[in-house]
Amino acid sequence: MVIETTGLTFKFGSQTVVNSLSLQVPQGSIYGFLGPNGAGKTTTIKILLNLLQHQQGNIKIFGLDFATNRNKILSQIGSLIEQPAIYAHLTGRENLINRALLLQVNKSKVDQILELVQLTHAANKKAGNYSLGMKQRLGIGLALLADPKLLILDEPTNGLDPNGIIEIRELLKRLTREQGTTVFISSHLLAEVERMATHVGIINKGEMLFQGEIRSLETLSQPMLRIETNNTVDAANLLTRNGCLVQEVNDDHLTIAFTSKEDAGEVNALLNSNNILVYSIYKVQKDLENLFLSITQNQAV
Ligand SMILES: Nc1ncnc2c1ncn2[C@@H]1O[C@H](COP(=O)(O)OP(=O)(O)OP(=O)(O)O)[C@@H](O)[C@H]1O
Numbered sequence: 001m002v003i004e005t006t007g008l009t010f011k012f013g014s015q016t017v018v019n020s021l022s023l024q025v026p027q028g029s030i031y032g033f034l035g036p037n038g039a040g041k042t043t044t045i046k047i048l049l050n051l052l053q054h055q056q057g058n059i060k061i062f063g064l065d066f067a068t069n070r071n072k073i074l075s076q077i078g079s080l081i082e083q084p085a086i087y088a089h090l091t092g093r094e095n096l097i098n099r100a101l102l103l104q105v106n107k108s109k110v111d112q113i114l115e116l117v118q119l120t121h122a123a124n125k126k127a128g129n130y131s132l133g134m135k136q137r138l139g140i141g142l143a144l145l146a147d148p149k150l151l152i153l154d155e156p157t158n159g160l161d162p163n164g165i166i167e168i169r170e171l172l173k174r175l176t177r178e179q180g181t182t183v184f185i186s187s188h189l190l191a192e193v194e195r196m197a198t199h200v201g202i203i204n205k206g207e208m209l210f211q212g213e214i215r216s217l218e219t220l221s222q223p224m225l226r227i228e229t230n231n232t233v234d235a236a237n238l239l240t241r242n243g244c245l246v247q248e249v250n251d252d253h254l255t256i257a258f259t260s261k262e263d264a265g266e267v268n269a270l271l272n273s274n275n276i277l278v279y280s281i282y283k284v285q286k287d288l289e290n291l292f293l294s295i296t297q298n299q300a301v
Contacts, residue, residue: 078148
């Protein structure tokens with residue numbers, strides 16, 4: 001594990017903002033740290049970057065105890081939280097050179113980074129004139145100068161248009177693929193991370209509600225059988241009498257829990273033999289965004 005926390009707890013006064021959080025971020029993953037606004041994501045990130053001091057729990061990063069190896073650990077983390085610290089009056093290249101000098105990184109690295117974050121064409125433009133997406137990519141470039149093993153990004157796609165989001169997504173995928181960097185990225189929108197994340201952690205009110213591979217999140221959403229008939233009320237009554245769990249009845253369709261395709265066939269036959277016309281019958285699964293909303297709103301999935 002690159003990041004491993006146990007029982008991480010943080011309070012602002014009497015408000016518990018991070019509650020006994022156990023993070024498990026595997027090596028080489030893109031970990032989507034998800035939760036609605038105010039869930040405690042930024043606070044957690046600030047703790048991991050030593051910008052806030054937690055009151056309880058343990059943190060291990062790169063297998064090392066955080067409390068006793070802070071400097072060593074932090075020197076191998078690149079981060080972007082809130083707005084990137086960019087000098088608007090300097091060009092993109094000058095911003096990178098400036099930071100390279102500060103970090104004592106060889107200046108030859110600057111052109112590599114410009115290439116990586118696809119800003120070579122705009123390297124000599126003033127960063128103040130960059131689009132929001134370009135500024136975010138420059139911010140990520142600055143975070144990558146010292147070749148971090150772990151990149152921590154707090155809502156890097158906030159406010160970006162769809163193209164900007166795609167560019168960041170492609171950049172992060174390239175980073176893990178080509179350089180083996182582990183990426184920890186927070187967002188309040190599942191859609192922004194679902195196409196790149198390998199793992200997700202979903203928090204609400206400071207508590208972890210789901211953590212694991214994104215694939216297992218998909219299997220969490222229970223499949224349903226959606227049936228369109230000429231008489232949904234009669235159909236619902238008939239199915240209930242025959243032991244089916246009817247979940248929803250609308251004017252033109254009803255849904256029941258999906259158990260197997262054989263059962264679906266039998267349901268169809270049952271309806272037909274009782275003079276109910278079945279117009280369509282098919283399996284549906286909650287999409288990830290709805291599943292995310294159900295989890296964070298504490299509804300049954
Ligand atoms: N400096 C502070 N003092 C007191 N309370 C704070 C402070 N910073 C944050 N909080 C509170 O802590 C809670 C979690 O905030 P945090 O910024 O970590 O959430 P978040 O998940 O990052 O949300 P967002 O997506 O809105 O940034 C919120 O209720 C917030 O009001």
